[in-house]
Amino acid sequence: MTRLKYYIINAFTQGTFKGNPACVIPLEDWLSDAEMQEIAIKMRLAETAFFTPSKSGFKLRWFTPDLEIDLCGHATLAAAHCIHAHIGHTDQEIYFETISGPLRVLCHGDEYRLDFPVRTGEPSELPKSIAEALNIKPKEVFKSRDYLLVYETQSEIEQITIDRIIFDQINLGTGGVIVTAPGNDCDFVSRFFTPQATILEDPVTGSAHCTLTPYWSNRLGKIKMNAVQCSPRGGALTCALNGDRVHISGKAITEKQDKL
Numbered sequence: 262m263t264r265l266k267y268y269i270i271n272a273f274t275q276g277t278f279k280g281n282p283a284c285v286i287p288l289e290d291w292l293s294d295a296e297m298q299e300i301a302i303k304m305r306l307a308e309t310a311f312f313t314p315s316k317s318g319f320k321l322r323w324f325t326p327d328l329e330i331d332l333c334g335h336a337t338l339a340a341a342h343c344i345h346a347h348i349g350h351t352d353q354e355i356y357f358e359t360i361s362g363p364l365r366v367l368c369h370g371d372e373y374r375l376d377f378p379v380r381t382g383e384p385s386e387l388p389k390s391i392a393e394a395l396n397i398k399p400k401e402v403f404k405s406r407d408y409l410l411v412y413e414t415q416s417e418i419e420q421i422t423i424d425r426i427i428f429d430q431i432n433l434g435t436g437g438v439i440v441t442a443p444g445n446d447c448d449f450v451s452r453f454f455t456p457q458a459t460i461l462e463d464p465v466t467g468s469a470h471c472t473l474t475p476y477w478s479n480r481l482g483k484i485k486m487n488a489v490q491c492s493p494r495g496g497a498l499t500c501a502l503n504g505d506r507v508h509i510s511g512k513a514i515t516e517k518q519d520k521l
Contacts, residue, residue, distance in 0.1 A: 264520045268343050269306075272335035273465040273496035273511035275371070280496040281465035282516065283339035284309040287348060291322075294329070300521065302326045307460050308336040312344070318356030319344065321364070326459040330435045331406075332361040334375055334467010334509055335496075341366040341373050342513035374510040379502070380405040380471040390456075391438060394428035397421055399440070405472045406435065407453075412442040415450045419491055428456050439469045441476075447497075448486035449477045465496030471507050478502040 267286045274280025284304040288311055292300075301309040301324035310333070312319045321340055323333040337357065344350045345368050357364040365376040382403025391408065392398065397417050399410035412418055418440055437455035444450040451473055453466040470488065477486055477500075485501040499510040 265300075266518065266520050267304075268339075268347060268515055269517040270339035270342050270513050270515050272338040272342070272513045273467070273490070273498055274494075275512045275514045277514070277516060279494055280511075280513070281335040281463065281494065282306050283333075283336040285336070285339050285343040286311050286521075287343065288313045291320075297322070297324050298329070300324075303521075305459075307463050308333045310336040310340045312340050312357070315358055317358065317363075319358070321357040321359050327457075328435070332359070332377070332435075332468045332471075334377065334470065335465050337364060337366065337375055338373050338467060338511055338513055341368065341375075342515070345373075346515065347518070371512055372510055373513065374508050375467060376503075377468070377471050377507045377509060379475050379505050379507055380407075380468075381475045382407075382409045382472050388431050390427055390431040394424045395421065396424075403472070403476065407433070407469060407472055408436070408438045409472050409476060410438060410440045411476075412440060415442050415445050415491070418442045418450050418452055421452065423454055423461065425461060428454070428461075431456050437463070437466075437469070439466070439473060441473055444487075444489055447489045448481060448483065449473065450489050450491045452490060452492055462492055464492045464494040465490045465498070465511075467498070467509050467511075470498060470500050470509050474500040474502050474507045474509070 271280040385404035401411040403409040441451040
């Protein structure tokens with residue numbers, strides 16, 4: 262395999278060791294699925310993004326250390342930052358072709374705005390394996406791709422722990438579990454956990470805000486909101502509801518670039 266240039270980019274932050282790190286690898290042509298999965302395992306990050314040129318912009322795919330997924334916000338933002346800051350793409354808008362359909366990223370100064378599909382959660386029962394794995398039980402439960410668990414305070418979100426032996430008994434495919442509550446200094450906070458995954462807690466999860474944004478917009482009566490994902494690394498996002506689309510904005514910083 263020819264040596265490939267890669268970038269480690271922290272999304273939804275401008276700090277070192279903050280936000281959600283993604284590996285971004287520009288390609289002229291796709292590698293095999295097995296090769297891309299092998300690279301994602303080697304990088305040991307929540308997501309590794311691969312992109313190739315296309316007629317309309319770029320084709321984009323995302324791999325965790327375990328599998329290819331259908332949508333990833335922070336790695337899309339990281340890919341846009343790579344294209345804008347390192348590849349020399351000067352257009353303000355970047356278009357991606359993905360398994361979840363066309364995605365658009367608007368570059369404005371040092372901020373990137375993702376245009377993602379809404380994933381509205383419907384009221385749901387909480388699976389036994391999730392309920393028993395949580396040290397604090399939620400007040401409400403909704404289901405879209407992910408389970409959305411609603412709590413009363415930010416303190417509860419910060420104190421949540423997961424019994425992984427019980428939690429890993431459930432298979433949600435590419436989905437996970439979002440926990441959320443009103444924020445002390447922002448509109449809402451969240452955390453995100455994935456059962457049976459190499460990395461249990463995702464530091465900042467852009468795609469989860471496809472479900473969080475319509476929920477909090479309806480509850481707060483606001484179109485635009487400030488959000489914080491209060492994982493150990495932490496990250497800040499601005500979310501806006503736009504019909505059947507969600508605009509998720511944040512910043513990024515390149516932490517490392519090298520070759521495989």
